[in-house]
Amino acid sequence: MRLTHRRVLNVAVPIVISNATVPILGAVDTGVVGQMGLAAPIGAVGIGAIILTAIYWIFGFLRMGTAGLTAQAIGARDRGEVCALLVRSLMIGLLAGVGFILFQVPVFSAAFLIAPASPEVEGLAQGYLAIRVWSAPAAIAIYGLTGWLIAHERTKAVLVLQIWMNGVNILLDLLFVLQLGWGVEGVAIATVIAEASGLMLGLWLVRDGFSGDYWRNWAVVFDRVILRRMALVNSDIMIRSVLLQIGFVSFLFLGSSFDDTTLAANQVLIQFLFITSHGMDGFAFAAEALIGQALGAKDRTSLRRSVALTSFWAAIVIVILSVFFAVWGGWLIDLMAKAPAVQAEAREYLFWMVLAPFLGGPSWMLDGIFIGATRSRDMRNMMVVSFAIYLMSVWLLLGPFGNHGLWASLLIFFVARGVTLAIRYPALERDAGS
16 A cells, blocks of 8 residues: 555544543543532542553553554564464453452552552542542553554544443443442442443454454464564553653652642643653654564565555644644633633743643654664663653753742653654664565
8 A cells, every 4th residue: 555645644533533532531520520529539530540541551561562563563464473463462461450469558558658649639549549440451452452552543443442432431420420420439340331332342342353263373472582572562561661751750749849829830731742742652652653664575665655645644744733822822721720820920931831842742742653674772771761851951951040940841852852863763674675
């Protein structure tokens, strides 16, 4: 299939739309428990969701590793390996989820030590997590299914899956909480059912991967050499993801050392970064699929064109986001925060958000390029270097410049990720034809 702008957009746009549905679910979860008229249930659902999101986010290596390896197998026209990768990713996801269930007590205890809450909120959150954890096998396995679909450029199927899960979750929220009065437990049960049904739908969407006998060729599925490579790719990406998560969490924790107004302003402004990442994801995912296929086919020309086309559209998104933040950023701040002091404080740091797409965009795109190429060692090593630069920046800038220094350090982290990966890109291209 010829590489065209239409092909890139066909992959990217459904992902952007899919990402746009994610905040809606969070708003409904908060809204339905908010109807109870108490603060504790809202806090419990919020902190419980944050804990699970942080843990599941680490398992994102399964989506990224599966996408890159599957795209390369597609490019190499290795149907047996394409099907075997689907089976392996499902096995890893299900086993990881079962392990999470078995070790939930120490994991959740550690989470509450890091992010303590009032006894009432913590008690409700523990009840929420005790229910939610049962869908961990489904939630983590869906990462693998999503990566496999992205590698096939079937992002419309990913959109269908996301809309289904969010739709089921929202409808059950309304039923269990507002109609039946199940409170926090109702929100958790709704999510468990939604994620379990999402796994069933996901299996149906990838049913072509189970056609024929390829998927049950156990000699291929459990090939030691391929399993070792898959383990190395996934472990490298997991280390990279953990360091990235620590960077964001440390930013939030360091921000908590300021007064409540500055902390609230940072919480508002961090949503600008989430909007940017969601907008960039579609083109980064397109890069994963197209570059993986080009490398699998050992086609350096297709690789270069894939990089050029996906980066072209990413650059357009970067400009649009920066202009939007510059012109309507104040309006967005007022929409998210009603306290005049918080609005004024957030506006003081708004220019960092205008710069963020330009400074962070290349790192998001290069992540997609290196994931498609499964250059996981480079991703890991360059993240270690970038994280060290971030820590040095915080040490040098936080004291003299306060919250401005904190935001500068985070954006330096983004720039370091982009620059270090760009330095490694020529090696990626040299190896494309080998």
